[in-house]
Amino acid sequence: MNPDSSSMAPRIAHARDFDEWRERARRLLMAGVPPPNVTWRDGDDSHDDLFSSPPASVKPPSSREPSSTSIRIGREQLALLRNAARYRSGKGEQARWPLLYRVLWRWVQGDAAATHPADADGRVLHQRWHAVKREAHHMHAFLRFHRRDDALGERYVAWFEPAHDVLDLGAEHFADRMGGSPWLIATPEGGVHWNGSTLDYRFPCPAAWTTEARTAAERANADEDHALWRTYFVSTFNPARLNHKVMTQHMPQRFWRHLSEGDLIPSMEAKARHGGQRLAQESSVGQRKGKALPPGRLASHRPPPASDD
Amino acid sequence: MELIDKLSILADAAKYDASCASSGAPKRSSRGKAGLGSSDGMGICHSFTPDGRCVSLLKVLLTNFCLFDCQYCVNRRSSNVPRARFTPEEVVRLTLSFYRRNTISGLFLSSGIIRSSDYTMEQMIQVARSLRETHQFRGYIHLKAIPEADPKLLEEAGRYADRLSANIELPTLTSLKTLAPEKELGTIHSAMGHMRQRIDAANDDARQDARHPVRSNNPKRQAPRYAPGGQSTQMIVGADATDDRTILQSAQHLYRDFRLKRVYYSAFSPIPERPAGLPQAAPPLLREHRLYQADFLIRSYGFQAEELLNAPGNLDLEIDPKLAWALAHRNDFPVDLNRAEPAMIARVPGIGLRSVQRLIDLRRLRRIRYQDLVALRCRLDTMRPFVITQDYRPADANLDSTRLRQSLTAPQPAQMALW
Ligand code: SF4
Numbered sequence: 001m002n003p004d005s006s007s008m009a010p011r012i013a014h015a016r017d018f019d020e021w022r023e024r025a026r027r028l029l030m031a032g033v034p035p036p037n038v039t040w041r042d043g044d045d046s047h048d049d050l051f052s053s054p055p056a057s058v059k060p061p062s063s064r065e066p067s068s069t070s071i072r073i074g075r076e077q078l079a080l081l082r083n084a085a086r087y088r089s090g091k092g093e094q095a096r097w098p099l100l101y102r103v104l105w106r107w108v109q110g111d112a113a114a115t116h117p118a119d120a121d122g123r124v125l126h127q128r129w130h131a132v133k134r135e136a137h138h139m140h141a142f143l144r145f146h147r148r149d150d151a152l153g154e155r156y157v158a159w160f161e162p163a164h165d166v167l168d169l170g171a172e173h174f175a176d177r178m179g180g181s182p183w184l185i186a187t188p189e190g191g192v193h194w195n196g197s198t199l200d201y202r203f204p205c206p207a208a209w210t211t212e213a214r215t216a217a218e219r220a221n222a223d224e225d226h227a228l229w230r231t232y233f234v235s236t237f238n239p240a241r242l243n244h245k246v247m248t249q250h251m252p253q254r255f256w257r258h259l260s261e262g263d264l265i266p267s268m269e270a271k272a273r274h275g276g277q278r279l280a281q282e283s284s285v286g287q288r289k290g291k292a293l294p295p296g297r298l299a300s301h302r303p304p305p306a307s308d309d
Numbered sequence: 310m311e312l313i314d315k316l317s318i319l320a321d322a323a324k325y326d327a328s329c330a331s332s333g334a335p336k337r338s339s340r341g342k343a344g345l346g347s348s349d350g351m352g353i354c355h356s357f358t359p360d361g362r363c364v365s366l367l368k369v370l371l372t373n374f375c376l377f378d379c380q381y382c383v384n385r386r387s388s389n390v391p392r393a394r395f396t397p398e399e400v401v402r403l404t405l406s407f408y409r410r411n412t413i414s415g416l417f418l419s420s421g422i423i424r425s426s427d428y429t430m431e432q433m434i435q436v437a438r439s440l441r442e443t444h445q446f447r448g449y450i451h452l453k454a455i456p457e458a459d460p461k462l463l464e465e466a467g468r469y470a471d472r473l474s475a476n477i478e479l480p481t482l483t484s485l486k487t488l489a490p491e492k493e494l495g496t497i498h499s500a501m502g503h504m505r506q507r508i509d510a511a512n513d514d515a516r517q518d519a520r521h522p523v524r525s526n527n528p529k530r531q532a533p534r535y536a537p538g539g540q541s542t543q544m545i546v547g548a549d550a551t552d553d554r555t556i557l558q559s560a561q562h563l564y565r566d567f568r569l570k571r572v573y574y575s576a577f578s579p580i581p582e583r584p585a586g587l588p589q590a591a592p593p594l595l596r597e598h599r600l601y602q603a604d605f606l607i608r609s610y611g612f613q614a615e616e617l618l619n620a621p622g623n624l625d626l627e628i629d630p631k632l633a634w635a636l637a638h639r640n641d642f643p644v645d646l647n648r649a650e651p652a653m654i655a656r657v658p659g660i661g662l663r664s665v666q667r668l669i670d671l672r673r674l675r676r677i678r679y680q681d682l683v684a685l686r687c688r689l690d691t692m693r694p695f696v697i698t699q700d701y702r703p704a705d706a707n708l709d710s711t712r713l714r715q716s717l718t719a720p721q722p723a724q725m726a727l728w
Pocket residue numbers: 375376377378379382383384385386420421422
């Protein structure tokens with residue numbers, strides 16, 4: 001197929017992930033195919049190479065060497081595209097691949113504003129990257145590991161439901177954090193296992209992993225330190241500062257279900273509203289027997305600070 | 310006493326310290342190493358309690374027995390509260406357990422003063438040493454520095470801790486004297502000065518190391534770290550009559566003289582066994598919020614405390630301090646976003662630092678239009694009277710500040726017309 005004569009023909013291009021998209025986009029750009037002529041689909045293209053077969057002059061995807069025909073794009077722009085691609089579009093939102101291709105097309109045409117946050121497309125990309133960063137951060141923050149110790153040895157198991165494609169961002173973080181401790185994270189899409197030295201990703205998540213993670217999350221009591229954490233959560237709360245709005249802004253309610261302390265929140269709030277709000281002290285602490293101490297002397301090699309000079 | 314009971318008492322006793330930050334630590338990873346924990350400079354809030362506060366660290370006291378009698382403090386010796394004491398091993402166990410379950414990113418350990426200041430400091434150091442050396446813990450550690458303790462101990466504490474803090478609590482000599490008779494402002498300042506010197510020296514060494522990397526992997530050959538996350542402090546708001554101007558001037562002085570990373574403001578919450586003279590009112594949360602806003606303007610926007618409050622008194626509760634400043638300086642506005650210095654754009658109410666950078670980037674590409682401000686999600690209704698763009702000039706630029714203030718504080722209709 002001659003790339004020049006076919007640039008105006010409609011194309012269908014498939015991409016499962018960013019790297020595949022990048023490769024397809026590179027070929028389409030080199031063939032000069034404008035964005036309106038491409039229909040992007042999520043997924044595998046093994047069935048219809050007929051429509052998307054690459055021009056013969058282009059190297060296969062495995063080739064990494066830069067060629068004179070390679071498309072140049074800044075490192076920052078590439079990071080923006082790659083991370084915005086992790087965003088899962090909701091109803092009525094633009095799909096990821098056509099948006100990315102349009103921006104790339106504009107960029108290659110010399111329109112540098114295409115990736116600026118004040119641009120109509122750039123703005124969407126930045127908002128998506130922001131949402132993705134936020135979701136990765138949510139995963140770092142709100143994922144809960146449950147300890148298991150049985151015939152398979154000691155390990156930490158978590159179930160998490162990310163709103164965007166951030167599983168790998170979470171996994172890298174927890175590999176740094178947990179060191180030699182093996183762990184498993186299962187999600188509705190994929191799963192990842194860390195054996196103390198390597199990450200093993202599976203898409204879709206194996207049923208056995210899902211079962212193990214969901215059971216651990218549902219029977220949190222099986223972990224002996226569960227009660228300690230819940231006690232801490234209740235005690236560190238200051239009822240005199242009750243502020244539901246700020247809490248839910250930072251910790252959206254969709255995460256509560258899988259937090260080891262999530263189910264405590266409504267009763268803590270109710271208690272604070274019904275009288276507990278007068279003092280900063282947690283009421284159960286107030287019910288314990290108190291103890292005032294006699295004036296004592298500070299043992300010190302230096303004279304204690306004079307209080308009456 | 311069971312561990313769980315101690316935890317409930319000693320976490321309750323520690324909640325008056327507002328700080329729970331785990332940011333500012335150097336990059337550390339346990340991948341492929343013995344031990345546990347990482348840090349990357351960014352803090353993580355693992356949960357939020359219903360007061361809207363971040364739970365990032367296990368924040369506990371080693372003990373709430375205390376020889377001091379600071380009137381604002383729930384743990385003062387004359388207060389009839391339940392008392393408990395952790396062993397250092399118990400704190401280590403809790404920290405590691407919570408950390409593995411991903412509920413915290415580290416430990417913030419403080420303590421009432423028992424036996425002597427040195428003894429108390431040593432006990433806290435023992436926890437940090439065990440975490441770092443015995444368990445190779447690479448998560449965040451924040452230790453309370455007891456100002457009266459031997460400088461040698463502060464020296465040691467800084468080698469294990471990411472952050473040290475000595476709390477000022479009350480910024481004036483007189484309030485300290487009436488409310489915290491055993492504490493001395495001079496001692497606190499000299500401890501801060503000492504920590505600043507050590508932090509500066511360690512930073513210098515770290516820069517040297519970066520320029521001439523030591524070949525050996527032996528950590529002893531590398532510059533010793535000292536509280537790489539810096540030091541912070543806290544001031545109580547509303548326990549006595551100290552005004553916001555005094556508080557902010559004091560904060561400004563602490564930032565300048567001791568290069569503190571953060572000053573925290575803690576609205577005084579009513580405590581059980583309240584001594585006479587201390588308020589029983591609900592904590593002044595809005596006042597605390599305005600102080601944080603003003604503090605941010607001082608740290609990051611180049612404002613002076615005296616600009617924000619040019620006479621003794623408190624910040625305006627009704628409007629934020631940046632808007633208040635702009636209303637008091639109408640002659641400096643409107644600001645032409647296509648010409649003004651970045652520092653002046655940063656003074657426009659409704660434009661944050663990130664938007665400043667984006668506007669500067671954008672005006673290298675083309676002229677700034679009003680629609681750009683919409684796209685950048687600036688706070689339009691606040692900002693509108695104060696800016697000029699290529700296609701926009703405020704119609705109400707001549708409006709007097711009192712009327713402008715009224716229009717900005719009046720309840721807004723849900724949907725505002727664009728102009
Ligand atoms: S030294 Fe003062 S502020 Fe600290 S615990 Fe004792 S009484 Fe409270």
